[in-house]
Amino acid sequence: SSDLPLRNKIYAGLVIECMGESYQPGFTLKYIHSVLDQHPIITREQYDLWKWVASYYMCTEGEVMSVALPTGLKMSSETLISAADTEYSAHLSLSEDEFMIMEALQMQQEIPVKTIQDILDKKSVYPVLKKLFDKQLIKSREELLEVYKPKLEQWVRFSAAYADGESGYNRAIENTVRSFHQANVVQFLFGSGEEKGFPSGHICKETGADASVLSALEKKGIIEKYYVEISRLKPFDGFIEELPALSPVQEQTTNQIRTGFGDKPHALLHGVTGSGKTRIYQELISETVASGGQVLYLLPEIALTSHIVQRLQKNFGDDVLVFHSKLSVFKRVEIWNKCLGGHPVLIGARSALFLPFTGLKLIIVDEEHDPSFKQYSPNPRYNARDVAAFMAHKLNSRIIYGSATPALETWHNAQKGLYQYIGLNSRFGTVKLPEIEIINMHDKSMLLPNHASYSIRLISQIQHVLSRGDQVLLFQNRRGFAPTIRCGSCGWYSKCQHCDVSMTYHKVFEEIRCHYCHARSPLPGVCPVCGSQGLIDLGLGTEKVEEELKILLPEANIGRMDLDTAGTQNEMESIILDFERHKTDILIGTQMITKGLDFDHIGLVGIIDADRLIQFPDFRSSERAFQMMIQVSGRAGRRKEQGRVIIQTSLVDHPLIRDIINHDYQSFVERELLEREKFNYPPFSRLIDIMLKHKDPKLCRQGATEFGRMLKTKLGRAVLGPAPPGIERLRGLYHQRILIKLEKDPRIGVGVKRFILEQRDLFYENKMFSPVKMSIDVDPV
Ligand SMILES: [Zn+2]
Numbered sequence: 001s002s003d004l005p006l007r008n009k010i011y012a013g014l015v016i017e018c019m020g021e022s023y024q025p026g027f028t029l030k031y032i033h034s035v036l037d038q039h040p041i042i043t044r045e046q047y048d049l050w051k052w053v054a055s056y057y058m059c060t061e062g063e064v065m066s067v068a069l070p071t072g073l074k075m076s077s078e079t080l081i082s083a084a085d086t087e088y089s090a091h092l093s094l095s096e097d098e099f100m101i102m103e104a105l106q107m108q109q110e111i112p113v114k115t116i117q118d119i120l121d122k123k124s125v126y127p128v129l130k131k132l133f134d135k136q137l138i139k140s141r142e143e144l145l146e147v148y149k150p151k152l153e154q155w156v157r158f159s160a161a162y163a164d165g166e167s168g169y170n171r172a173i174e175n176t177v178r179s180f181h182q183a184n185v186v187q188f189l190f191g192s193g194e195e196k197g198f199p200s201g202h203i204c205k206e207t208g209a210d211a212s213v214l215s216a217l218e219k220k221g222i223i224e225k226y227y228v229e230i231s232r233l234k235p236f237d238g239f240i241e242e243l244p245a246l247s248p249v250q251e252q253t254t255n256q257i258r259t260g261f262g263d264k265p266h267a268l269l270h271g272v273t274g275s276g277k278t279r280i281y282q283e284l285i286s287e288t289v290a291s292g293g294q295v296l297y298l299l300p301e302i303a304l305t306s307h308i309v310q311r312l313q314k315n316f317g318d319d320v321l322v323f324h325s326k327l328s329v330f331k332r333v334e335i336w337n338k339c340l341g342g343h344p345v346l347i348g349a350r351s352a353l354f355l356p357f358t359g360l361k362l363i364i365v366d367e368e369h370d371p372s373f374k375q376y377s378p379n380p381r382y383n384a385r386d387v388a389a390f391m392a393h394k395l396n397s398r399i400i401y402g403s404a405t406p407a408l409e410t411w412h413n414a415q416k417g418l419y420q421y422i423g424l425n426s427r428f429g430t431v432k433l434p435e436i437e438i439i440n441m442h443d444k445s446m447l448l449p450n451h452a453s454y455s456i457r458l459i460s461q462i463q464h465v466l467s468r469g470d471q472v473l474l475f476q477n478r479r480g481f482a483p484t485i486r487c488g489s490c491g492w493y494s495k496c497q498h499c500d501v502s503m504t505y506h507k508v509f510e511e512i513r514c515h516y517c518h519a520r521s522p523l524p525g526v527c528p529v530c531g532s533q534g535l536i537d538l539g540l541g542t543e544k545v546e547e548e549l550k551i552l553l554p555e556a557n558i559g560r561m562d563l564d565t566a567g568t569q570n571e572m573e574s575i576i577l578d579f580e581r582h583k584t585d586i587l588i589g590t591q592m593i594t595k596g597l598d599f600d601h602i603g604l605v606g607i608i609d610a611d612r613l614i615q616f617p618d619f620r621s622s623e624r625a626f627q628m629m630i631q632v633s634g635r636a637g638r639r640k641e642q643g644r645v646i647i648q649t650s651l652v653d654h655p656l657i658r659d660i661i662n663h664d665y666q667s668f669v670e671r672e673l674l675e676r677e678k679f680n681y682p683p684f685s686r687l688i689d690i691m692l693k694h695k696d697p698k699l700c701r702q703g704a705t706e707f708g709r710m711l712k713t714k715l716g717r718a719v720l721g722p723a724p725p726g727i728e729r730l731r732g733l734y735h736q737r738i739l740i741k742l743e744k745d746p747r748i749g750v751g752v753k754r755f756i757l758e759q760r761d762l763f764y765e766n767k768m769f770s771p772v773k774m775s776i777d778v779d780p781v
């Protein structure tokens with residue numbers, strides 16, 4: 001039926017332009033229910049940015065809006081379901097889902113559709129709801145939620161009748177002679193001479209009165225209460241510190257950047273770990289702020305880089321605002337409004353890019369190589385580094401990309417002369433880059449008896465460093481206890497039911513878990529196939545490293561940082577704090593520990609298994625492995641003496657390992673670029689990754705073959721595949737990938753993207769393929 005109330009959803013939208021007389025027939029017009037804002041909430045420039053992101057990343061403007069606008073500014077209509085007035089009896093023949101909804105409605109009057117999705121653990125609940133509508137058992141109601149509410153503070157002042165100075169005061173005192181507390185408040189208000197009065201809380205604290213005293217005074221007409229909007233953001237409460245003097249090298253570098261900006265607004269600051277890049281940023285920030293401009297400072301992950309935020313707050317105080325997705329809805333809206341008002345410095349993770357800047361003059365993309373600048377899913381699958389480049393161009397702002405291990409794309413742009421290049425090749429101060437030592441894990445005589453994952457050297461060096469009172473960082477990029485459980489008799493292994501991967505054994509939870517679909521089940525006591533008791537755990541996860549080291553080094557305090565122990569920001573902060581305060585001697589972690597941690601006492605960094613990083617099957621694996629190993633090595637010996645790094649690998653002759661020993665980015669990047677050029681991979685081409693998904697492998701393959709054929713009619717050899725990706729089945733869906741390699745010319749890109757979208761619409765006209773899902777990722781990383 002067409003009058004299904006669910007179809008009456010109320011949508012909130014932005015008015016972009018008024019078409020007036022130029023309206024073309026063919027659409028059904030709807031009335032605007034109400035106007036929500038009196039002033040525009042986004043700027044014209046922002047909308048242009050949204051449009052560009054949508055067209056470049058091949059998604060809709062609505063999808064961009066959903067990441068760009070903080071929830072507090074988005075309106076959402078919520079459909080509320082309640083039981084109809086008709087008699088409901090549990091004896092009616094209802095399906096299990098229908099029954100669960102009706103039972104829930106007996107306990108709760110109204111339930112939002114979102115909650116029903118949770119109750120049934122299903123995305124699509126509308127078919128079930130429709131059946132209940134048809135049986136006239138439920139009804140629905142729309143509610144438009146306005147989420148943001150300003151925070152108000154109650155203030156108290158003399159009412160107009162008593163605000164006439166001494167004579168008002170005398171009358172007020174006459175009226176309060178019998179109440180000590182009331183008279184106290186009157187005296188306090190008058191004595192202060194503050195016409196606007198004080199916050200109620202302050203008055204109560206100063207006079208010992210309570211809320212009932214104030215109410216009594218209000219009833220007598222002596223005072224009045226009023227409300228003032230206040231900030232939810234915590235003001236900076238430390239001392240503002242002067243910036244330390246620039247070293248000669250920093251001075252020279254800053255000058256170079258400043259001069260270079262004259263003809264190139266993009267700059268790559270390539271400085272080895274610990275070379276003092278932040279101090280140079282500070283200098284440029286301070287200049288930009290002094291001249292009235294706004295600064296956007298992008299960081300890959302706020303939680304892992306809190307020391308940088310703290311450093312900037314120490315120098316710039318309340319001029320710095322931090323914006324990230326973990327802030328409350330209300331705080332995000334407040335920061336949004338402040339940015340619109342021209343607030344000087346905004347720090348944030350990738351979504352901070354969408355804040356409404358009105359005078360942006362400088363963008364800093366710190367750790368620009370980091371893959372977390374890319375949003376993988378859902379749409380828009382954008383890379384904040386690249387969107388920032390477009391934004392700088394549009395808003396006439398300058399932009400600095402900083403890294404010790406620049407992304408190949410960025411390096412290549414600098415090499416071509418599109419960006420100015422500034423290199424900082426030595427550490428700030430006198431400390432040298434760490435010494436890197438390679439242990440050949442092929443050589444059995446090097447290994448610790450009974451603990452073959454560790455070399456004798458690594459363990460003895462850990463002991464040595466700990467005995468000196470320093471700390472150790474150990475990198476193993478695999479969480480859990482063991483990646484696989486296998487039966488020694490029949491070969492069964494812990495494969496996930498929904499994915500083509502093995503489930504990881506988590507000893508702490510006594511479970512096996514899939515890291516892709518989050519399926520979990522109890523650890524089997526015997527082999528589920530043959531009943532054998534000989535189950536073996538294979539491979540090495542951070543949990544096992546922790547357990548084994550506790551046996552090998554019983555005196556040491558050992559911490560672990562991975563998604564299991566540091567899933568929330570608080571957990572992460574407390575692990576970092578424990579390490580900072582030296583409550584932990586050894587910190588074991590996944591790639592989380594490679595990012596930005598800045599500690600003074602790390603004498604040794606150990607990379608337990610470098611082979612897995614290097615041998616990952618992807619054209620970017622060398623780049624990633626190089627970045628991770630150099631970054632984690634860079635945590636060693638940052639302040640005092642030179643640190644040491646031990647890398648355990650069986651690929652001792654691998655050129656990547658050689659470059660890492662020599663801290664030789666140049667050699668690495670030249671070799672890698674040659675490879676990329678030979679196979680025409682980015683940065684020499686652009687990629688568009690098209691993924692088709694369906695639970696039936698045959699239909700998925702058929703769809704991919706057909707879509708590939710359609711694309712090849714015009715794109716020919718630029719279309720690669722379809723082929724199944726490394727993991728073909730994920731979350732119950734089979735995958736087929738089509739890769740498009742494009743020339744770098746943006747004009748060609750625009751035409752090709754348009755063509756792909758047209759073909760996608762044509763593809764879906766074939767009803768057979770309508771259940772096949774498709775996602776498009778431009779510049780996948
Ligand atoms: Zn078995």
Ligand SMILES: [Zn+2]
Nearest residue numbers: 496499514517
């Ligand atoms: Zn799974």
